[in-house]
Amino acid sequence: TRGDVAKGKVIAEQVCAACHGADGNSVASANPSLAGQHAKYLESQLKAFKSGERKNPIMLGMAASLSDADMKNVAEYFSEQKLKARQANDKALLPAGQKLYKAGNPVTRVPACMACHGAAGKGFPAQYPALGSQHAAYIVKQLNDFKAGTDRKNSIMADVAMRMSDADMKAVAEYISGL
Numbered sequence: 001t002r003g004d005v006a007k008g009k010v011i012a013e014q015v016c017a018a019c020h021g022a023d024g025n026s027v028a029s030a031n032p033s034l035a036g037q038h039a040k041y042l043e044s045q046l047k048a049f050k051s052g053e054r055k056n057p058i059m060l061g062m063a064a065s066l067s068d069a070d071m072k073n074v075a076e077y078f079s080e081q082k083l084k085a086r087q088a089n090d091k092a093l094l095p096a097g098q099k100l101y102k103a104g105n106p107v108t109r110v111p112a113c114m115a116c117h118g119a120a121g122k123g124f125p126a127q128y129p130a131l132g133s134q135h136a137a138y139i140v141k142q143l144n145d146f147k148a149g150t151d152r153k154n155s156i157m158a159d160v161a162m163r164m165s166d167a168d169m170k171a172v173a174e175y176i177s178g179l
């Protein structure tokens with residue numbers, strides 16, 4: 001069943017807007033944009049923050065006050081908002097970032113991100129989050145979190161991130177932010 005968008009909107013405007021934008025387009029690069037993200041993925045992350053499986057002190061506080069129904073509703077609301085297209089900041093990194101995103105690196109065995117996150121960065125609803133037009137700084141932090149495996153545990157993404165250098169992360173994040 002789908003969440004109730006009207007109920008979700010009330011939560012978004014009263015609680016989440018300060019950091020994620022009322023329409024899910026955030027301004028500060030540490031705060032991810034949520035607009036257009038798959039509802040199932042947003043809901044799963046809220047549950048992971050609440051249980052402490054994904055560790056973030058700010059989002060733990062936010063998720064702790066939400067019921068399962070609230071999470072479903074607010075996830076549905078943000079998933080229906082329109083994500084604003086962004087431009088990459090550092091255009092010099094785009095060729096390397098695009099290469100990694102689309103083809104991976106056979107030498108270091110980084111898989112192509114495109115396989116799971118889609119050529120246009122829109123992901124696939126049931127399992128794979130959309131990445132396109134997300135803040136590059138947020139993307140880099142997530143890749144480092146997956147690599148370290150303390151704040152964010154995911155076996156698929158840990159295996160991807162552990163093969164990436166800092167330069168790989170920066171380049172691919174720039175490319176993704178402009179998708």
Ligand code: HEM
Pocket residue numbers: 011012015016017018019020030031032034042043045046056058059062066074141
């Ligand atoms: C991350 C939802 C309120 C700051 C996230 C994520 C979701 C989310 C789903 C993960 C996004 C992803 O994986 O792509 C919400 C909802 C809120 C809310 C539904 C309101 C009920 C806030 C507020 C702040 C905040 C008020 C700031 C005070 C952050 C930050 C992250 C984050 C910094 C990134 C955490 C990290 O680096 O892993 N939020 N949020 N959020 N949110 Fe919120």
Ligand code: HEM
Pocket residue numbers: 032044100101110111112113114115116117127128129130131139142143153154156157160172
């Ligand atoms: C999540 C980047 C390759 C599957 C993520 C996130 C980022 C990311 C930044 C977190 C999104 C967010 O917080 O909003 C990348 C990059 C890749 C890559 C840069 C290539 C170098 C892949 C591949 C797969 C995959 C090949 C599938 C085999 C997933 C899954 C999640 C995820 C399942 C969600 C994890 C969770 O629930 O916490 N990816 N990814 N990714 N990615 Fe990737």
